[in-house]
Ligand code: SF4
């Protein structure tokens with residue numbers, strides 16, 4: 528079974544180029560799955576927990592100081608519920624286009 532079938536673990540970290548990110552990404556593309564980047568602006572977050580509790584994909588987890596951390600980025604479906612419901616506009620969701628970066632950087 529391919530790695531990305533797991534819903535509870537991050538399947539790849541785009542910031543960590545030592546893993547098999549490109550391989551996984553190509554495999555996901557074949558299945559028609561889109562990938563998204565979640566950004567949390569911690570300075571604006573008031574730790575209400577809405578994003579952690581209501582994300583349907585379980586992308587976030589609460590940290591010790593109650594600010595959400597991104598636990599499972601590849602499970603994100605891009606529904607943008609968190610972005611629309613964050614009372615402090617502290618979340619941004621964007622589609623991830625690693626191919627574009629790959630071409631530009633020649634990586
Ligand atoms: S919904 Fe917004 S303010 Fe509330 S915990 Fe999440 S990021 Fe922080």
Ligand code: SF4
Nearest residue numbers: 582603604606607609
């Ligand atoms: S866009 Fe939807 S699936 Fe992605 S982190 Fe936000 S609530 Fe979760």
